[in-house]
Amino acid sequence: MNEELTKKAATLQEALPYLKRFAGEIFVIKYGGHAMGDDRLSQAFAENVVLLKQVGIHPVVVHGGGPQIGSMLERLNIESEFVDGLRVTDRKTVDIVEMVLAGSINKQIVSSIQQAGGMAIGLSGKDGNLIEARKLTRSKRDPDSNIERILDLGFVGEPRHINPDIFNAMDLDTLIPVIAPIGVGKNGETYNINADSAAGAIASALGAAKLIMLTDVAGVLNKDGELVPFLTPKDVLVLRGEGVITGGMIPKIETCLDAVRQGVGAATILDGRIENVVLLETFTEHGVGTMIRRGEDTIAED
Incomplete structure (x- = not known):
């Protein structure tokens, strides 16, 4: 029993310098992959985020949802095409992507964090023009003709500008933002954005102390x-x-x-x-x- 208590005390001692160092800092966490599909890991993630908040760190969660989007498209008999790992997103598909990312997935994560004792708020990049996006372009060179052609990925975008005003309007001492990587174009178009890219852009705009990318x-x-x-x-x-x-x-x-x-x-x-x-x-x-x-x-x- 004494040995177990000693180990716990040592763990707390090891954490102390980092508690001091990161108090008041922003961590942007990209949440995706296997961690989202496992109930035990999902609960642990929510508890981790709440603990960060309770020790004075300001976590901002940006989530993906590729498998969930794929499942919904399959249920609706909508075929997906991928180019270099990116889902080609036509107008019908982008509506489904937004529904899944900004709807069910986002609210599940918000609910998990709140069940763990935090106060979370779900957003998409369209809210408050948080993620202003532009169409993502890719090119591919034909090996026979050596001609490079532009690939049309539809409504797949990349961050053009992150508007930090929405964060300034929040009480980050209390709230935990949970952000779906949906962007808005200059003419109001909806863009599907890679969650890694969205998290990196948000971390840069906020001057985060850490960008954390959860992978498999x-x-x-x-x-x-x-x-x-x-x-x-x-x-x-x-x-x-x-x-x-x-x-x-x-x-x-x-x-x-x-x-x-x-x-x-x-x-x-x-x-x-x-x-x-x-x-x-x-x-x-x-x-x-x-x-x-x-x-x-x-x-x-x-």
């Missing part, structure tokens, strides 16, 4: 399959050159790099399949996952 991987792994705990922009170039950072990890890393270049204190890629991973990253000395931060020293080769 442990973090960035080196060529030996070992977790890389810290990266600088220089390290990223090394790992990309080695072919270590590939596929879907590339846009996540780019989002993190953009955020730290624009003043976010650090960006961390975490394994959302680990229970209480947000607390482990925030309040322990070594943390978990991969943290990207500004700096000149290369550590990827260590």
Whole structure:
């Protein structure tokens, strides 16, 4: 019994410097992947967010919902087409995307946080013109003709401007914003935005101390399959050159790099399949996952 109490006391002691350091700071958390589809992990996430709030940190949650959107489209017999991992979104599809993201998913997360003792408010990027968006363009080069053609992804957008006024109008000491990544175009169009991109843009606009990206991987792994705990922009170039950072990890890393270049204190890629991973990253000395931060020293080769 004494040993167990001693361990608990040691845990609290380890957390103390971080409680002091991050009091009053904003954390933007991208919530998605397996963590959203598992009831136990969903409850733990909500409790983690509430605990952050109770110790004086201001969490802002930006969520995805790709699997849920896919399920709804399937139920409605609407086929999905993907280009480079992005869902081609026509007018009919974007209505479903908005309904699922800003409706059922958003309110489920709000409800979970409130059941855990917090006070959450659900928003989409259209509320208060929070996320002003523009159409996302992609191009693809034909290997035979070497001609590059523009791909039309429909109502898929990217953040053009984040309006922080809506946050200034809130009492962030009390409220926990939960944001669906739906943007509004200059003519009132609705755009489906990648949740990673939305979270990165919001973190940059708010000058967040941390951008936390929950994923279904442990973090960035080196060529030996070992977790890389810290990266600088220089390290990223090394790992990309080695072919270590590939596929879907590339846009996540780019989002993190953009955020730290624009003043976010650090960006961390975490394994959302680990229970209480947000607390482990925030309040322990070594943390978990991969943290990207500004700096000149290369550590990827260590």
